[in-house]
Amino acid sequence: MSSFSFGEFAEKYFKDHKDDLQKHYPGIAPRRLKQELEHFCLEFQINIEDLFESRYVPTLNSPIQRFFDLLAKGTPLEYIREKAYFYRSEFTVNPDVLIPRSETEILVELGVQELKDWQKKTDENLRLCDIGTGSGAIVLSLLQEVDRPIDAIATDISRKALKVAKRNFFNLRYKIQKKSSVHFIETDRLKDITEKFHVIVSNPPYIMKNNDRELVHDQVDLFEPHVALYLNDETYFSWFNSLFKSVYEALLEDGVFIMEGHEDHLQKLGDLARENGLSHVEIIQDYTERDRFLIARKKWIK
């Protein structure tokens, strides 16, 4: 039987696994891990203060042991906690969806601006589409930011991802106008979608499976869904060509498309967007000054 208190056990664990923890969670301090543990305990209604004081006997299959097992594997903290913060909300996440990234918040800001501009130009409900919605982070954030009701469609090729997005819609429903709606549709990009939109947003998979793989962090490759990350090198540009073609068809006159993309490929994707009839193409950088977003418009007069 152990005569360790849990506090002592945790301290020893952090000391013994310091190198692995730093490898998987760069810059992490014991304080942050204690916070994560607190969140984890909250789920299981374990009182953390009592826990730290009490004698600790590691037992197989206990929730606490599960926390340390997931940590030892390098599981992203968001997947352990099943929560990620994005823009102004907390989203449920699991390994079926990408963990929403802070740089994608710039895409939301760009989308808010475009929706607000449309609000001045029309009295009708705004129409928004999110291609590859994942956890729903982008569309559900946008829906919270505009006064006018929005009719939104969010597509994803992954049924499991859509299940998570629907759950997030349910959890955030009180932050979204009653008159707004989101239809979650399982499809490839915009296939069989006949509606037209004022604004289309997308953070599609944009890493070339072979060419760009080297720069992908091991933890990302190991834990996040590959369907959310990678496209085949050989079909990369034809995949985007079809996307731009269908986006052009689905935009209303003066409509705008905002997409996140890979720093090494966005300039070429800008040319492809132009070839598909889109105009006023701009490439926008993220906080690290890397090309990250593409904005393109549908205008009769170019």
Ligand SMILES: C[S@@+](CC[C@H](N)C(=O)[O-])C[C@H]1O[C@@H](n2cnc3c(N)ncnc32)[C@H](O)[C@@H]1O
């Ligand atoms: C980079 S993740 C973005 C998720 C979420 N929008 C975000 O920004 O956090 C790409 C998403 O696109 C979906 N996806 C991949 N291929 C797709 C396709 N052909 N059609 C629709 N969605 C697709 C993936 O399942 C994944 O949810």
